[in-house]
Amino acid sequence: MDLSSIFKDLGSVMEMTITIFTPKIFYSFAAAFLAVIVTIITLIFIKKEKKLFILSILAIEALTIIIMILISFGTADYPRNYLNKDSKYQLHEQDILLSEAADERGLYIGAAINLDQIEDKNYSSLISREFNAFTAENDMKWSNTLINGELGNYDFSKIDKYIEFAETNDMRLRGHALVWGKGYPTQLRKGLDQSDNKEQYMRDVLEEYISTMVGHYAGRIDVWDVVNEPIALSQPQLEENIFYEAMGSEYIAYAFNLAHKADPEAELFLNGYIGKDPEILLNLLQDLVNEGVPIDGFGLQGHTIFEAKDVNELAKVLQKISDLGLKVEITELDVRLRSLGDSDPEDIYETQGQYVREILEACMEIENFVGITFWGVDDSANWFDLTPPFSWMKPNDPLLFDINLEKKPMYYEVYDALKNQ
Numbered sequence: 001m002d003l004s005s006i007f008k009d010l011g012s013v014m015e016m017t018i019t020i021f022t023p024k025i026f027y028s029f030a031a032a033f034l035a036v037i038v039t040i041i042t043l044i045f046i047k048k049e050k051k052l053f054i055l056s057i058l059a060i061e062a063l064t065i066i067i068m069i070l071i072s073f074g075t076a077d078y079p080r081n082y083l084n085k086d087s088k089y090q091l092h093e094q095d096i097l098l099s100e101a102a103d104e105r106g107l108y109i110g111a112a113i114n115l116d117q118i119e120d121k122n123y124s125s126l127i128s129r130e131f132n133a134f135t136a137e138n139d140m141k142w143s144n145t146l147i148n149g150e151l152g153n154y155d156f157s158k159i160d161k162y163i164e165f166a167e168t169n170d171m172r173l174r175g176h177a178l179v180w181g182k183g184y185p186t187q188l189r190k191g192l193d194q195s196d197n198k199e200q201y202m203r204d205v206l207e208e209y210i211s212t213m214v215g216h217y218a219g220r221i222d223v224w225d226v227v228n229e230p231i232a233l234s235q236p237q238l239e240e241n242i243f244y245e246a247m248g249s250e251y252i253a254y255a256f257n258l259a260h261k262a263d264p265e266a267e268l269f270l271n272g273y274i275g276k277d278p279e280i281l282l283n284l285l286q287d288l289v290n291e292g293v294p295i296d297g298f299g300l301q302g303h304t305i306f307e308a309k310d311v312n313e314l315a316k317v318l319q320k321i322s323d324l325g326l327k328v329e330i331t332e333l334d335v336r337l338r339s340l341g342d343s344d345p346e347d348i349y350e351t352q353g354q355y356v357r358e359i360l361e362a363c364m365e366i367e368n369f370v371g372i373t374f375w376g377v378d379d380s381a382n383w384f385d386l387t388p389p390f391s392w393m394k395p396n397d398p399l400l401f402d403i404n405l406e407k408k409p410m411y412y413e414v415y416d417a418l419k420n421q
Ligand code: XIL
Pocket: 137, 138, 177, 228, 301, 332, 383
């Protein structure tokens, strides 16, 4: 019996914790927790004079668990041996930039970036050289575009800086993300709770927001993530987010129609995870296409939140999406080192690079594949380092450049895949 599967239904947090564990670690933790429970029960029923003895056993068990947590979640050392002079990566020849290699393939290669990077000379020149596309990591999310969190009261100044950077450097900017169950203003929650007609309230708010935001930048933002993460991560179903709560699954088509009306030229994407059962996503996309909803593509986020996913499985699903006539793009790739399972620590950066290369090569076989964006530029500023429990498991080092902005094996593997060498 697979013990870990019993716990899977207890919810996504529990699932996340379990999936990070290898079975060996999982069983050790299960044994330790069992021992604690037995000790606590003993403590309740034991005679008073023996309580001190049992209490000390409990303390020892608690200490053991803390040590186990520190060992499993603590930082690990991996040699950055790709920096050695004789490493094949140091000897790697490169005649053009990564962005040029992507241009030659007709693909987008991008990174999620922040304003402080645009304002930093080192970063901004690296970004504009190596990438031909980018996404604002956070600044275009609905809740981050409002003055004092007030619905309808927009501050466009930050977005304008991204637009300027994109236009100056002739890069594509991805608008991320309009309708997202995790990035909406708190006032929306309050308004919905107080509303007598929740569906109408949501329709009105979405109409005002999408037509203002997309309309304001019509002709200047080429592609929008209209709906982000509509599929649940841990259950085979649609995510029951605030929009679903108010409108059911209808919110998805509604958002796309509004975005299309506001900028008929913009490409409109549904962005997110594949989820537990790919059929849920495929059926959703098929229905949208059949109903004539103006959707142009699907963006696969591609974070290796848990383990690194099987590339062939991913490619099969993406191929089916492409067969629907939709564009396919990897929009948020980052591969944390420990998601690569029992890889040899000596070669882990190489394994990481080869994994990303496999993804890219499999995707390049897909007719409607248009590009790949990494969720950050370099390992010094990456999402995992700020998100528990991954932030306890450093180094995550999930990106193309290392903390000193040196090219990692992943960079060269991506370059070679693009150059077909
Ligand atoms: C993340 C950012 O990287 C973090 O800085 C922020 O605190 C939370 O959001 N899927 C998405 C992204 O679509 O917008 C998320 O970005 C990561 C998961």
